[in-house]
Structures are given as structure tokens and as C-alpha cells.
Amino acid sequence: MNRDELILRQQQLLVRSAELRLGLADQAQVFKRPLAVVDTANQGLRWLYGNPQWSLAALAILVVLRPRRTLVWGRRLWSAWRMLKRAQDWVAAGSLRD
Numbered sequence: 001m002n003r004d005e006l007i008l009r010q011q012q013l014l015v016r017s018a019e020l021r022l023g024l025a026d027q028a029q030v031f032k033r034p035l036a037v038v039d040t041a042n043q044g045l046r047w048l049y050g051n052p053q054w055s056l057a058a059l060a061i062l063v064v065l066r067p068r069r070t071l072v073w074g075r076r077l078w079s080a081w082r083m084l085k086r087a088q089d090w091v092a093a094g095s096l097r098d
Helices: 003-050 052-065 067-097
Strands: none
Touching: 003 052, 052 067
16 A cells, blocks of 8 residues: 555544544433433432431431331331342352352
8 A cells, every 4th residue: 555545544544433433422312311310319329428317317207207117118128138138149159150
């Protein structure tokens, strides 16, 4: 290949690269809204971790107003948490065998 052919090939590749970048940016717009929701939830969790007194206050109010319902949901959440941990342990043990 001579110099002119190389320059032409380089320009073609640059145009193709720009087309691919634009196509990817267009396709990525689908994820913009769901990722914004996840980002907002993440910020909310960070705030809760930084201000646990509000979570405890809400829990105390629930215990006072609806003690039976709070206990029922507490048991359900605790069971779900234990199942999640068992599943994570099971997956981790399975990945170690591979």
C-alpha cells in the first residue's frame, strides 16, 4: 500500500469509528432512565446509611402504632435476608468448584 492508500484507509476507519460511536450513543439512550432511577435509589441509601436515626424513628413509630404487623413483616424480612445469604453462599461455593 502506498501512502495515499493508507491515508484514505485511515480516513475511512475514522468515519466508521465515528458512525459506530454515534450508533452506540443512540442505543445507550434506552438505559438512561433506568440508570437514573438506580442512581437516585443509591443516593437515597447513602443518605439512610449516613442518617440512621430516621430509619430507627420510623421503625419505632411502626412498632408503637402497629406492633403485630411490624413483627409479621420483621419475620418475613428476616427470613428473606437469611435466604438471600444462603443463596449467596451457595453461589459462592459453586463458583469455587469450577
